[in-house]
Amino acid sequence: MSQTVPQPPASPDSSSLPALRVAVLGAGTVGTEVLRLIAQQGDELAHRIGARLEVTGVAVRDRTKDRGEHVPAALLTDDPSALVREADLVIEVMGGIEPARALLLEAMEHGASVVTANKALLAQDGASLYEAADVHGVDLSFEAAVAGAIPLVRPVRESLAGDRIQRVMGIVNGTTNYILDAMTRTSADFGDALASAQELGYAEADPTADVEGHDAAAKASILASLAFHSRVRLADVHCEGITSVSAQDIAAAGRMGRTIKLLSIVERVEEENGERISARVYPALIPDSHPLASVSEAYNAVFIEAEAAGSLMFYGQGAGGAPTASAILGDVVSAARSRVHGGVGPRESRYAELESIPLEELRSAFYISLTVQDRPGVLAEIAGTLSGYGISISTIHQELLHSREEGSQALAHIGISTHRALESAMTASLDMFSSTATVLSIDSVLRIEGD
């Protein structure tokens, strides 16, 4: 056996290649990682592109802050507008709606292609960005905006472009998955799990965008638009967060062989006279045996069902500096190749113009839990109400609640899972429960998915 180790190939020399001017907007966790990768893999990237990436500036709010070796102070600028006007490629990782929106429009107007991770901006005003890209003949890419490092935008937009996507269902927010996973493992309630996620850096000081489902809803609107070739606005996405998921809900799910996950679901709904689409985000009970049930901690995973491809699953890190930077650089290489070799990336595709179906017209299976008076006939009354609205019960779990005070009325807790029923029928049933003395409180209303 020969022990000779060949000399490593000389690091390919890229100095003779032309340069592309790259502007970076933002130098937080993701921006810093983007700059690190460009610095460390510059020669490799140049050979993949056919041109060198030359970072011409990094726009930040505070130029005096030290940002480590990969963000040279000389590149920092607080004039992002001047920076983007002279760029071939603009990488936007500053987040927020403004000034990001204005800067990207300005960049495209001056002929730069844009790579962004800004899901909130895309969900809120993707239309004007797409239009600007179209008018000015530049690329607009945003792989990093959905599910971090997981290649998802490109597969949906390109790999499945010859297929008919029926449904996309996934866990696309790492923070809420971390919290629900912790609640499941430790029986903690939401507040404690959130506090511990914040301590460990998995949740932000203001966790609203994550725990209320807004982040997942923005991603759902992007995925639905791509999957169904229609413009799906953030307002079209029904959104419920996880703040009201209780330790009792998790325990009840466990008894049913199920796990609670925050799901983003976008799907075609075939109807008699055609089809509409649904995009929604809510916590749901899925079977423990479902592949999404075992997605732990802050990981993301997405299922896609397409007519010809069948079921596909993608799994990986949905957030974090390096994973997000990986997705951004993939887009940068593509956009840069377009610059060098001609051609344009995919444009907005909305020829199908499918309408969104309002939530109340959808059919879902439910888990509801109620606190009721413990007396004969209560169960029959509740079952009767549901049945009156065409809702059929799958399982019932009843538990006597021990009251702490002498002489107080006897109470029971009832957990009911239903077969699929119209959302509007469930709403009507719950209204009825609210107005009856028998039901003291409606403790939870959750959907059941994945069967």
Place this chain on the structure above:
Amino acid sequence: MSQTVPQPPASPDSSSLPALRVAVLGAGTVGTEVLRLIAQQGDELAHRIGARLEVTGVAVRDRTKDRGEHVPAALLTDDPSALVREADLVIEVMGGIEPARALLLEAMEHGASVVTANKALLAQDGASLYEAADVHGVDLSFEAAVAGAIPLVRPVRESLAGDRIQRVMGIVNGTTNYILDAMTRTSADFGDALASAQELGYAEADPTADVEGHDAAAKASILASLAFHSRVRLADVHCEGITSVSAQDIAAAGRMGRTIKLLSIVERVEEENGERISARVYPALIPDSHPLASVSEAYNAVFIEAEAAGSLMFYGQGAGGAPTASAILGDVVSAARSRVHGGVGPRESRYAELESIPLEELRSAFYISLTVQDRPGVLAEIAGTLSGYGISISTIHQELLHSREEGSQALAHIGISTHRALESAMTASLDMFSSTATVLSIDSVLRIEGD
């Protein structure tokens, strides 16, 4: 609640769009599905592309055979050469090396872009195809050649183009996974499991390409070339099939909390003076808890580890008419968009020119099983041999074999798992065992992966 269902959008009219001439080579299971999708989704595809796909002919060997409604007899031709010379896009689903190779070269020479599912051809002579695409400025795409419907080629080539892939490990052959899964579930031996797979259509009448690992090796060579920007030929891939995996091996793996899967592994091997790459296919014992262990039946799944992205997993159907057709049509839409909007798809990227490391220089953990004389000192002798070659033992399982004949020598079966050791050291140990009277037979040599 309004029950009004909006009228379905009028099927978008594509008749005013320009046409692209599409030639299809082959009308087997995959070809038929490709034609079905083009026929059924023609208008949708036209809007995604900006041009209509007009199938100008389908090359088959036997023009008289009826191929169903989606393969009109009028399109059948037995002159593929004339067909490809007049095409804008050629879809090759005939398989085999010739005449596929000559036809694709002829197509590109005449300016057509090519979409192929032909892994054997790409692995054997990808270089000349890439070169022709380059010289003639056309696209060469082959998503369907690796892992069927699972978007894998595009993510590796494009989504991860800004990252540094360290390792790809996956199950990329459905037939062998079906057989190993059946052996695991039913304790059947290889022959019976193969026969049943053949009956059910999961294995071909001549299963050689699958069970000997050749198909998986072709895919490994394609993946390694893309992942490491180097030309990795089929001959560079170490290939072992599953024909010698026994029911005893599966049972032994089970005792160790492991499952046997046929893995395709391609990875960078960092060395003192640089790096080389390894591409190999062999059956290996992986922990039951590893996500690849639960990939059942004919499904495929692939893990990718990249520097910035971390671990990614892709899962789906790796074969079959419709899934393969989905992957092909994704490529067709991309190549067609290049025709309409300009630009070219990714070219061969081999600037890194990394060399392949010979298997014997790699380090692996092993499971070996031996039939030995049952007498004092045998275990010490075997352990001594291994230790002499620097191989350290992790676990030993010994079982007395009951001999059927009176007076015959007492035999034992020994199963040994080792820590990671040089392949060449294991080869030398096995040579030594072969030449000693103590060891009557070497029953299995399998690697252990996924820890």
